[in-house]
Amino acid sequence: MLRSVKGLKDILPQQTPQWQHIETVARTLATQYGFSEIRIPIFEFTELYARSIGGTTDIVEKEMYTFLDRDGSSLTLRPEGTAGVVRAVLEHKLLDSPTTRKLFYLGPMFRHERPQAGRYRQFHQFGVEALGIDHPLIDVEVMALLCQFFSSLGLEDLTLHINSIGTLNDREVYIHKLKEFLSPILKTLCGNCQRRHSTNPLRILDCKVPVCQETTQQTPILIDYLSDNSRTHFQAVLDGLSALDIAYTINHRLVRGLDYYSRTTFEITSPHLGAQSTIGAGGRYDSLFQVLHGPSTPAIGFAVGLERVTLLLAEDQTTKKSPLFFVAGFGDTGKPKAFTLLYKIRQAGMRADTDHKGNTLKALLRSADKLGADYSIIVGDNEADSNTAILRNMQTKVQEIVNLEEITQRIQKK
């Protein structure tokens, strides 16, 4: 049997109402907060991601779906949204208009990871990007939107973790201190962390190995090494969150994985998800524009993993649909008349269906029942001859005879 590719999921008809709901909430809220939707390509030149995400990150090193185009250029399925948005913004000079500096997107991303609960090779993200605004209150706005998105969906028990990883300079100073502190006790750390010490020392902070957690209790704290600017900014963000009554936890270990982050970083976690507990995360990326040869532009954004959101949502997200009319036509004259009627009802904007195979009233009503019809419209030869139809309420079994010409008008009110 042909199967789907590993790590890819079909979203089946039972689940699409839930997805539509999530997407509607995302679009509505983002719009309320002043963001406009942008739709960018699903693949880009590999260079874009290599440069923006960072050459030593796992994403770039081993998780990208990269392939050669016919002319030999290297293309990559987007592993995240920010890089593409920034590219599009630069390409179309969107920074020049105040109406196109706050953008949001919705769509699939691709990473070649080993699938796991809440982690897929094609997954969907809802993300926002606020560009060109340095003010700490935009950080607060973005986090407020993120929190409101989750609460609108009815998610509970979530924690907003926040930290500041400072500017590149701040971090250099800190990383130096950190390595200095860890050097003498390096042997006590796990093998992974011993390696990280030289490659990516910040990551040691969020190592889950107990020994490492223990020893890193005593390490210098990043926010103690922030420059005055970064520190003031961070404090203003925290004050802003408090002013809005948004609960947060300062998490000194929160260091984002992508190279382009700076200063404010945040993450929302749920205790109900197993190992992949982060459902949304983001932060500032003030230097990304320059990395991509654009003008120096402060920016902040977040991305939400939609599959993880669906895992937290109640299964029975039954969305109310408009009533379904089942047209039950049978007999030599009834059947054709019913088919025209079916078309007319649909043209009038109502939801209607039939069963072409059913030739007896019994079989047709059974089909109506299985399709979950609210009303059946019965057109047998008798009805066809008198130009009428029987309108049957499937729940109450109440029936009435309606003239064929008036039927669409008659049921419009149902």
Added chain:
RNA sequence: GUGGGUGUAGCUCAGCUGGUUAGAGCGCCGGAUUGUGGUUCCGGAGGUCGCGGGUUCGACCCCCGUCACUCACCCCA
């Protein structure tokens, strides 16, 4: 890339320490006379027991390999 768990009907699962025709519930299809569904009753279809090899008189069951799914590590949304 590394490790653990699982793999029997469309779905959820049963199948005793290896023993011959592999079962149940749900679902699906059909019937219970003449133009009225859901309930009930009756009947039916549907399975290379993931795949390949081995041990055995005999394997769904034991062994090896392989694939798939799944969870965890790594990392991330």
